Amino acid sequence: MSSVKRISILGSTGSIGKNTLDIVARNRNQFQVVSLASRSDVESIVRQAREYKPKLVALFDEEAACDAESSLAGSGISVLSGTEGILEASTIPEADTVVSAIVGAAGVMPTFAAVEAGKDVALANKEALVAAGSIIINEAQRTGARILPVDSEHSAVFQAIMGQDTDGVERLILTASGGPFFGKGFDILDRVTPEMALDHPRWEMGPKVTVDSATMMNKGLEVIEAHWLFGVPDERIEVVVHPQSIVHSMVEFIDGSTLAQMGVADMRLPIAFALGYPDRMSLPFEPLDLTAEGRLEFFKPDLEFFPCLSLAYKALRRGGGIPAVMNAANEVAVGAFLNGQLPFTGIPLVVAHVMETAPEVQDRNLAEILRGDSWARKAANDYIASPGV
Amino acid sequence: MSSVKRISILGSTGSIGKNTLDIVARNRNQFQVVSLASRSDVESIVRQAREYKPKLVALFDEEAACDAESSLAGSGISVLSGTEGILEASTIPEADTVVSAIVGAAGVMPTFAAVEAGKDVALANKEALVAAGSIIINEAQRTGARILPVDSEHSAVFQAIMGQDTDGVERLILTASGGPFFGKGFDILDRVTPEMALDHPRWEMGPKVTVDSATMMNKGLEVIEAHWLFGVPDERIEVVVHPQSIVHSMVEFIDGSTLAQMGVADMRLPIAFALGYPDRMSLPFEPLDLTAEGRLEFFKPDLEFFPCLSLAYKALRRGGGIPAVMNAANEVAVGAFLNGQLPFTGIPLVVAHVMETAPEVQDRNLAEILRGDSWARKAANDYIASPGV
Numbered sequence: 001m002s003s004v005k006r007i008s009i010l011g012s013t014g015s016i017g018k019n020t021l022d023i024v025a026r027n028r029n030q031f032q033v034v035s036l037a038s039r040s041d042v043e044s045i046v047r048q049a050r051e052y053k054p055k056l057v058a059l060f061d062e063e064a065a066c067d068a069e070s071s072l073a074g075s076g077i078s079v080l081s082g083t084e085g086i087l088e089a090s091t092i093p094e095a096d097t098v099v100s101a102i103v104g105a106a107g108v109m110p111t112f113a114a115v116e117a118g119k120d121v122a123l124a125n126k127e128a129l130v131a132a133g134s135i136i137i138n139e140a141q142r143t144g145a146r147i148l149p150v151d152s153e154h155s156a157v158f159q160a161i162m163g164q165d166t167d168g169v170e171r172l173i174l175t176a177s178g179g180p181f182f183g184k185g186f187d188i189l190d191r192v193t194p195e196m197a198l199d200h201p202r203w204e205m206g207p208k209v210t211v212d213s214a215t216m217m218n219k220g221l222e223v224i225e226a227h228w229l230f231g232v233p234d235e236r237i238e239v240v241v242h243p244q245s246i247v248h249s250m251v252e253f254i255d256g257s258t259l260a261q262m263g264v265a266d267m268r269l270p271i272a273f274a275l276g277y278p279d280r281m282s283l284p285f286e287p288l289d290l291t292a293e294g295r296l297e298f299f300k301p302d303l304e305f306f307p308c309l310s311l312a313y314k315a316l317r318r319g320g321g322i323p324a325v326m327n328a329a330n331e332v333a334v335g336a337f338l339n340g341q342l343p344f345t346g347i348p349l350v351v352a353h354v355m356e357t358a359p360e361v362q363d364r365n366l367a368e369i370l371r372g373d374s375w376a377r378k379a380a381n382d383y384i385a386s387p388g389v
Numbered sequence: 390m391s392s393v394k395r396i397s398i399l400g401s402t403g404s405i406g407k408n409t410l411d412i413v414a415r416n417r418n419q420f421q422v423v424s425l426a427s428r429s430d431v432e433s434i435v436r437q438a439r440e441y442k443p444k445l446v447a448l449f450d451e452e453a454a455c456d457a458e459s460s461l462a463g464s465g466i467s468v469l470s471g472t473e474g475i476l477e478a479s480t481i482p483e484a485d486t487v488v489s490a491i492v493g494a495a496g497v498m499p500t501f502a503a504v505e506a507g508k509d510v511a512l513a514n515k516e517a518l519v520a521a522g523s524i525i526i527n528e529a530q531r532t533g534a535r536i537l538p539v540d541s542e543h544s545a546v547f548q549a550i551m552g553q554d555t556d557g558v559e560r561l562i563l564t565a566s567g568g569p570f571f572g573k574g575f576d577i578l579d580r581v582t583p584e585m586a587l588d589h590p591r592w593e594m595g596p597k598v599t600v601d602s603a604t605m606m607n608k609g610l611e612v613i614e615a616h617w618l619f620g621v622p623d624e625r626i627e628v629v630v631h632p633q634s635i636v637h638s639m640v641e642f643i644d645g646s647t648l649a650q651m652g653v654a655d656m657r658l659p660i661a662f663a664l665g666y667p668d669r670m671s672l673p674f675e676p677l678d679l680t681a682e683g684r685l686e687f688f689k690p691d692l693e694f695f696p697c698l699s700l701a702y703k704a705l706r707r708g709g710g711i712p713a714v715m716n717a718a719n720e721v722a723v724g725a726f727l728n729g730q731l732p733f734t735g736i737p738l739v740v741a742h743v744m745e746t747a748p749e750v751q752d753r754n755l756a757e758i759l760r761g762d763s764w765a766r767k768a769a770n771d772y773i774a775s776p777g778v
Contacts, residue, residue, distance in 0.1 A: 159646060163552010168669035170676070240680055250651070254671040255661055257548060262639070262647040272644055280557035282643040287559070290687035291629055298679035 006034045006094050007275065008119075010086065010110050011101035012048055013041035015206045016124040016150065016267060020099050021048060023272045027281060037089040037102070037110070040064040046071045053077070056092055058085035060106075086110050091117040097275065100125045101150070103208050104331050105324075105373050108132050112366060118143040122274035124150035126225045127331075131324035132369045133228030147229065148274035152203075153222050154229055155270035156248035156261035161230065164253070172232050173250040173258070174222055175242040176301065177202045179214040182241055186305065192344035194337065202245040202265045211334045212308075215347050216301065220312020224323050227316060234316045239309060241299040246288065263288055307348040311355065321361025321372035328376035329354035336384050346384070354379045395423045395483050396664065397508075399475065399499050400490035401437055402430035404595045405513040405539065405656060409488050410437060412661045416670060426478040426491070426499070429453040435460045442466070445481055447474035449495075475499050480506040486664065488539070489514045492597050493720050494713075494762050497521050501755060507532040511663035513539035515614045516720075520713035521758045522617030536618065537663040541592075542611050543618055544659035545637035545650035550619065553642070561621050562639040562647070563611055564631040565690065566591045568603040571630055575694065581733035583726065591634040591654045600723045601697075604736050605690065609701020613712050616705060623705045628698060630688040635677065652677055696737040700744065710750025710761035717765035718743035725773050735773070743768045 007024070011017045017038070024031045033052040038045045040061035046068055049057050057072065058080045059065040065081030072079055080088050090098055090110040098114035099122045100107055107125030114121050115136055123129070128136055140147055149155050153174045161169065180199055181188055197214040198207055205213070212218035216239075223237050248270075250260040263269050264285055272281055290296075303310045308330070315326040333350040336342035342350065354376050361372035396413070400406045406427070413420045422441040427434045429450035435457055438446050446461065447469045448454040454470030461468055469477050479487055479499040487503035488511045489496055496514030503510050504525055512518070517525055518536075529536055538544050542563045550558065569588050570577055586603040587596055594602070601607035605628075612626050637659075639649040652658050653674055661670055679685075692699045697719070704715040722739040725731035731739065743765050750761035 159648060165668060173679075247649075252676055253669050255665075255669040256652050256658055256672050256674045256676050257662065257669070258651040258677050259548060260636075260649045260651055262649055263645050269645055273646065276644075279554060280642050280644040280646070283645050285645045287641055287645050288647050290562075291689045294686065296685040297683065300680045 004032050005030060005096050005275065006032045007097045007099060008035040008037070008089055008092055008095040008114075009033065009099045009101065010037045010090055010107065011099075011103065011125070012036040013038040013044040014101055014103060015204065016099070016101035016271065019267045020101070020271050020275070021052065023268055023275055024052065026284070030281070031275065034094040035089040035092045037086050039102070039106070042067045042071070049075070049077050055094060056080065056089055058089040060086055083109065087113045090114040091119070095119055097122055099150070099271075099275075100128065103206055105131055105328055108369070109366065112136055112139065115139045115145040115147070116143060118145050120146045120148060122148045122150050122271070126151060126221045127327050129225040129228045130221050130327045131373065132363065132366060133224065133323070134363055135366060135369070137228050148277050149225075149229055150270050150274050151222060151225065152265075152267065152270045153249040154226060155273055157226060157230060157251055159261045159273065160249070160251040160259035164251075164259070166231070168253045168255070169230070169232065169251060170236065170254045171252040172226050172230060172237045173252060174219060174226060174237065174239050175245070175247050175249050176216060176219040176239055177213065177245045178241040178243055178299075178301070179216065181214055181305075182243060189305075189345050190343070194340070197337070197344060201243070203267070205267070207338060208331070208334055211337060212330070215308040215344075216306035217308035217312065217330050217347070217351070219301075220309045221327065223312055224316045234313055239301050241301050242297065244293060244296055246290070246293060246296055308351065311348060311351050315355060319363075321363045321369055322355065322358060324363070324369045324372045325358045325361055325376040326351055326355055328373040329380040332377050332380035333384070342384055350380050350383055353383050393421050394419060394485050394664065395421045396486045396488060397424040397426070397478055397481055397484040397503075398422065398488045398490065399426045399479055399496065400488075400492065400514070401425040402427040402433040403490055403492060404593065405488070405490035405660065408657045409490070409660050409664070410441065412657055412664060413441065415673070419670070420664065423483040424478040424481045426475050428491070428495070431456045431460070438464070438466050444483060445469065445478055447478040449475055472498065476502045479503040480508070484508055486511055488660075488664075489517065490539070492595055494520055494717055497758070498755065501525055501528065504528045504534040504536070505532060507534050509535045509537060511537045511539050511660070515540060515610045516716050518614045518617045519610050519716045520762065521752065521755060522613065522712070523752055524755060524758070526617050537666050538614075538618055539656075539659050539663050540611060540614065541654075541656065541659045542638040543615060544662055546615060546619060546640055548650045548662065549638070549640040549648035553640075553648075555620070557642045557644070558619070558621065558640060559625065559643045560641040561615050561619060561626045562641060563608060563615060563626065563628050564634070564636050564638050565605060565608040565628055566602065566634045567630040567632055567688075567690070568605065570603055571632060578694075578734050579732070583729070586726070586733060590632070592656070594656070596727060597720070597723055600726060601719070604697040604733075605695035606697035606701065606719050606736070606740070608690075609698045610716065612701055613705045623702055628690050630690050631686065633682060633685055635679070635682060635685055697740065700737060700740050704744060708752075710752045710758055711744065711747060713752070713758045713761045714747045714750055714765040715740055715744055717762040718769040721766050721769035722773070731773055739769050739772055742772050
């Protein structure tokens with residue numbers, strides 16, 4: 001790499017953010033951190049700021065920002081708060097690449113802002129493209145911002161498509177681990193506790209994504225994200241369950257040839273790929289040894305067992321603001337499940353109900369999307385609070 | 390594809406040649422056959438000539454050429470014979486791409502001639518690069534000829550490397566089906582008949598290649614070919630046994646990411662890829678369904694069971710003309726096995742003996758290579774004829 005890449009990390013205190021800083025720490029001569037942003041984790045972000053010396057730290061939470069400001073007094077690091085602070089961090093002129101790793105719909109606005117500012121965006125926040133795919137992709141085309149996927153599945157597709165004529169793409173095949181309940185009987189679904197759902201067999205991720213992985217809504221969101229990232233229609237995006245999580249996804253071409261990207265299940269691989277793109281960096285991880293793994297298995301997903309996957313395809317086909325509605329309802333439902341207010345099987349019921357009762361929602365601009373998102377959150381909360389759910 | 394690609398097929402009556410013509414037949418508007426060459430199969434080449442109307446037909450065998458000439462009299466198709474005829478077919482000015490599919494060391498000269506003439510070469514004859522890799526690769530760099538691999542393994546590596554920075558390549562991992570005897574006990578080796586060796590579980594190929602597949606010498610030749618095609622040293626080329634023959638080979642990058650090319654086991658896929666390159670063509674084959682396949686397995690090869698694989702690595706490390714010597718000895722040994730003059734276990738013994746007793750052989754020019762080849766053939770025949778082998 002010829003020069004130092006300057007990066008902003010939105011969501012620096014979450015799982016992706018920490019892994020990003022791990023990559024930076026291993027390649028100090030290649031990267032410089034110019035801004036860090038988090039919702040409210042003062043302790044972590046202050047520690048990160050002291051180590052990586054960004055120009056700017058942003059905390060969404062006002063009180064947390066005040067605490068960080070005192071802790072960092074005299075360091076020369078600016079501390080900002082609120083939506084404005086996060087947007088400042090995502091558009092800071094010094095940054096070449098913005099790592100968009102704020103979880104959930106809260107990441108939509110900052111991701112859009114980074115794209116609008118023409119930054120390369122290493123995108124881990126899948127909700128941005130789920131909720132506002134058409135708007136963000138159009139904006140990226142206008143500003144020339146490159147969107148580099150950080151999800152292991154989309155990174156896999158991106159790597160498999162590199163150097164290939166996209167006219168030759170026939171299908172995208174996203175792999176799913178199946179989460180902790182794949183292959184179990186239907187009776188387990190009624191007994192799932194948050195603890196069980198958070199015990200993912202292959203990937204270490206934050207709680208929201210881990211629950212989405214257990215319902216396979218995560219894969220549904222990825223189907224929608226893949227549609228926008230690669231311009232492939234829903235009927236040519238497939239999901240296969242691959243419990244070993246070695247094949248991270250595949251691209252089938254019109255001649256029947258399939259390119260698959262594989263690797264160990266470590267988020268630092270796709271993060272490093274997005275940060276270093278177009279160069280690959282040498283990483284100190286164990287290389288893949290397929291002979292030690294022994295076998296790779298592939299199964300069709302059971303859509304009755306994983307209704308959230310079907311809901312996501314349905315939302316993509318309905319289009320407009322419906323994926324944003326679905327995503328918001330899912331966020332509320334997952335939160336309610338984690339708080340013990342909703343059984344695991346209630347998650348798809350809430351999402352389906354909100355989608356069915358949703359009014360026409362457009363996606364011509366972010367305001368429309370955010371209005372749909374708010375409506376869906378209220379509808380989901382009302383439904384969860386209503387008797388008999 | 391913008392214009393018609395004009396192709397010459399050397400070895401048109403063999404397995405690769407026939408599959409090439411099958412692709413041409415399915416895409417008549419994209420390809421035109423300008424020359425066909427075969428050792429001696431008059432009946433097939435005359436039928437092919439009548440159907441595809443090349444400008445030139447070449448038969449190595451003089452008598453066969455005379456017969457073909459009478460059969461094609463009045464057709465306007467020239468018929469040539471001998472080495473000159475084959476070389477004429479491989480350098481015919483009208484051809485854009487030469488499919489080099491003559492089996493064995495007999496393909497070295499015509500392949501070199503096509504490269505020297507600056508043709509794109511769809512290379513199925515692996516012996517050309519095994520025996521004369523350094524010479525052919527240097528010549529290709531000089532003339533700008535592109536070498537497009539037709540072996541499924543090298544096509545896989547080629548596809549996986551496309552669009553990637555080759556500085557990022559860490560290892561090539563060639564897959565091997567293991568042939569008909571993989572996983573069997575050592576005692577089977579003493580009982581192998583030509584019929585058993587020719588019964589390959591996955592691929593339909595000519596007899597020489599099928600026997601090489603049973604001894605895994607085929608994979609050894611491919612390791613040497615991969616070394617020359619992709620400029621990767623022997624210690625970074627690995628072989629794994631993958632009985633399902635779905636993953637055709639893999640490339641591991643310095644970041645631990647691995648790209649694998651997969652597909653059904655049909656030689657028409659890599660042939661079509663080489664013919665159409667850089668475009669892919671739509672092919673009417675069943676797409677890969679990994680969920681139907683169920684599982685992919687990978688094993689380390691047992692080098693005691695498959696000594697030919699070790700011999701090939703040894704030849705590559707010794708370098709110079711030794712791979713040519715090894716290849717020639719192997720051709721003689723396989724011929725003797727197919728004729729019932731040598732047991733299956735004698736093949737690696739003959740090859741090892743000839744390699745051990747070989748004088749210093751250089752590879753500065755084709756004459757040196759061919760001299761090494763001749764010496765090795767004589768040494769192999771003498772050893773096979775000697776008592777006690």
